[in-house]
Amino acid sequence: MSDKNATDIYKIDSLKQFLGNYNPENMALVVDENVYKYFGEHFEPYKTFIIPSGEDQKDLSTIDRLIKFLLDSGIDRHGNIIGIGGGVTLDITGFAASIYLRGVDFGFLPSTLLAMCDAAIGGKNGVNYLSAKNMIGVINQAGFIGYYYPFLETLTDAEYLNGMAEVIKHAIIDGQEFIDFLKEKHLQILSKDISVVQDMVNRSFEVKSKIVANDLYEKGKRKLLNLGHTIGHAIEVSSEYTHGQSVSIGMVMAARIALQKGLCTRETVELIEDLCTIFHLPVTLQTEADELIKSIVFDKKRKLNIIDFIIPLEPGKVQIMSINVDEFSEHLKSILHE
Ligand SMILES: NC(=O)c1ccc[n+]([C@@H]2O[C@H](COP(=O)([O-])OP(=O)(O)OC[C@H]3O[C@@H](n4cnc5c(N)ncnc54)[C@H](O)[C@@H]3O)[C@@H](O)[C@H]2O)c1
Secondary structure, rough: OOOOOOEEEEEOOOOOOOOHOOOOOHEEEEEHHHHHHHHHHHOOOOEEEEEOOHHHHHHHHHHHHHHHHHHHOOOOOOOOEEEOOOHHHHHHHHHHHHHHHHHHEEEEEEEEEEHHHHHOOOOOEEEEEEEEEEEEEEEEOEEEEOHHHHHHOOOOOOHHHHHHHHHHHHHHHHHHHHHHHHHHHHHHHHHOHHHHHHHHHHHHHHHHHHHHHHHOOOOHHHHHHOHHHHHHHHHHHHHOOOHHHHHHHHHHHHHHHHHHHOOOOHHHHHHHHHHHHOOOOOOOOOOOOHHHHHHOOOOOOOOEEEEEEEEEOOOEEEEEEEEEHHHHHHHHHHOOOO
């Protein structure tokens, strides 16, 4: 087994060449169905488990089937399991690999922008349970992450923008330079100009991995990565907004709550709104406040009536604010009715 604190990072030019480095007898690929549809020829000689597209695959029954597949394929404890797909596929792969034979080596080839900039990094693996998201899992870092940028060519615009919301979040956490980069290069980024996208993914990777390196188990600063997600998650489960759209509105609402509390300026709120808008992400919500508040109250992050809510103060300065649920609800109601 490799050192669990060290993740090797590769830039991959040829999938065939990269996969050729592994013993095909003792390696299994776990591949998202759409990735298989577009890139399947590269995986043909290998033992491959295909994950149908969709968040509903992230459950214990998929883990059960995958473990049976690994067993039937004769993968032993010296084997390698490689997840190739978006966050759903990687979360499933990392979890199954971490518990199969008490843990075998695994790596990721993220195929969505969100997975490249976020889900592949930081060791959180797991599945949903009943209606609770990411309820069962482990923290265990992948042995490697391989970046193969042609994956992004077949990704839909909606999925690409889901990833952009996380990139914007990382830029707000990081500071003005990353924000200026996104503003300046937004047209190239939107048209998936690969050299610019690579630069953006590298920057995003650095922001998340630096935070994770100092707080793998989310006791402190890793919580900052939840910027936009407490409200965003509530929006996502109670509306038709995508994950990225929900996070975008969540970040803007977090900034507006910070403004109400006198903790950030209107310029910061506008900066976040502008950044989301140039990447075609919404910044306001059309829904009933009560539904949203109810979802937040049931959010798993709530502890003893207190929410650890993340607010932006200014570019590069983001803070955890522990706030009473009732006070939080009042702020939400007031910004939703502004
Ligand atoms: N572990 C973590 O730290 C972490 C962080 C963020 C998100 N996540 C998890 O990640 C999941 C979301 O990930 P996601 O946004 O990548 O979604 P996803 O894995 O569901 O993929 C989105 C869609 O894109 C398709 N797809 C994937 N790659 C493609 C490609 N190259 N070309 C065409 N289509 C492709 C998939 O089939 C799917 O329909 C959630 O379950 C979330 O909880 C985990």
